[in-house]
Amino acid sequence: MEGIVYNIQRMSTKDGPGLRTTVFLKGCPLHCPWCSNPESQSFKPQLLVFSNLCVGCGACEKTCPNGAVIRTGNTFNRDRAICTDCGACVEVCPSQAREMSGMRMTVAEVMQVVDSDSIFYSNSGGGVTFGGGEPTAAGDFLVALIDACRSRGYHTCLDTCGVCEPVRFRKIMEKIELFLFDCKHMDPVEHKRLTGLDNTLILHNLHNLFEAGKELRIRVPLMPGINDTDENIGAMAEFLHRHGCFAVDVLPCHTFGFNKYRALNLSPPELLPYKPEELEAALARFRRHGLRVTIAK
Numbered sequence: 001m002e003g004i005v006y007n008i009q010r011m012s013t014k015d016g017p018g019l020r021t022t023v024f025l026k027g028c029p030l031h032c033p034w035c036s037n038p039e040s041q042s043f044k045p046q047l048l049v050f051s052n053l054c055v056g057c058g059a060c061e062k063t064c065p066n067g068a069v070i071r072t073g074n075t076f077n078r079d080r081a082i083c084t085d086c087g088a089c090v091e092v093c094p095s096q097a098r099e100m101s102g103m104r105m106t107v108a109e110v111m112q113v114v115d116s117d118s119i120f121y122s123n124s125g126g127g128v129t130f131g132g133g134e135p136t137a138a139g140d141f142l143v144a145l146i147d148a149c150r151s152r153g154y155h156t157c158l159d160t161c162g163v164c165e166p167v168r169f170r171k172i173m174e175k176i177e178l179f180l181f182d183c184k185h186m187d188p189v190e191h192k193r194l195t196g197l198d199n200t201l202i203l204h205n206l207h208n209l210f211e212a213g214k215e216l217r218i219r220v221p222l223m224p225g226i227n228d229t230d231e232n233i234g235a236m237a238e239f240l241h242r243h244g245c246f247a248v249d250v251l252p253c254h255t256f257g258f259n260k261y262r263a264l265n266l267s268p269p270e271l272l273p274y275k276p277e278e279l280e281a282a283l284a285r286f287r288r289h290g291l292r293v294t295i296a297k
């Protein structure tokens, strides 16, 4: 079985306990306007062009079979309407200005990388995390990867936005040991306006996780002026309290990865990270609503 993987991060300390291997699966049903991994949203491999690294050699123009390379002065980009993301120009670029995101891999190929890190899992209390994109959108490929990890005794963690058809989510839920579950916005209309889908499925799946007593950490990507209002944080606290949860991990807005929007010929988000005093004020709103708050690693 095959799926599209856009990165395998080794020795990660940020995606769950201990030392971890994080497998990033490409494709996401949401389009959060602040997403730090815009290349993770499409379900297909994609070309990124980092114009600042272009040395103007013209090799890509000569190689492109579709005439999709556009020259502006001494830099070479591509016409998105014509480019087929075939990757031929990446092979000839001498300066890494061109890069393909996403490659087709089999379960065995992913597990070869995972297995080579396994010595570190038992010593550190670590294991394997599946992220993305939205890992549940990879369907049977994700299930097969989890099964392969569990059969070897590796701890498994899922970093998810929770948008997943409930029957499939239940199947995944039974196999995963720790969930990092995002809560982005509590208002369904606002959730849809921001991300393209409302939060009905998300809250349904989250409710089921709580009911099943699964180990989970709620993560809130905190975006200035977007979801850090007293009203939204209050609604979040009300939902979480009803499920016996009194703590969240906050991911304050960062702009790492925003350079990849230009590399995909997209406009980067117009967002600035919090000033320290603004972040403190937002965190205080969580505490006022009875939620312990930690900044996620």
Ligand SMILES: C[S@@+](CC[C@H](N)C(=O)[O-])C[C@H]1O[C@@H](n2cnc3c(N)ncnc32)[C@H](O)[C@@H]1O
Pocket: 028, 034, 035, 036, 037, 131, 132, 133, 134, 135, 159, 160, 161, 162, 181, 182, 219, 220, 221, 222, 251, 252, 253, 254, 255
């Ligand atoms: C790229 S997502 C992948 C997992 C899944 N799609 C999700 O959204 O939960 C990984 C984490 O990064 C967070 N994130 C994405 N963009 C961010 C940004 N600009 N600042 C802070 N956190 C961000 C997400 O909210 C999520 O918790």
Ligand code: SF4
Pocket: 047, 063, 064, 065, 066, 067, 068, 069, 078, 082, 083, 084, 085, 086, 087, 088, 089, 090
């Ligand atoms: S990815 Fe293929 S089609 Fe697109 S610019 Fe490069 S060579 Fe041309």
Ligand code: SF4
Pocket: 053, 054, 055, 056, 057, 058, 059, 060, 061, 075, 076, 092, 093, 094, 095, 096, 097, 098
């Ligand atoms: S091959 Fe790379 S360095 Fe050469 S013109 Fe194209 S993008 Fe620039």
Ligand code: SF4
Pocket: 028, 029, 030, 031, 032, 034, 035, 036, 037, 040, 041, 132, 133, 134, 161
């Ligand atoms: S759900 Fe996650 S991967 Fe998908 S767009 Fe939002 S932050 Fe990006």
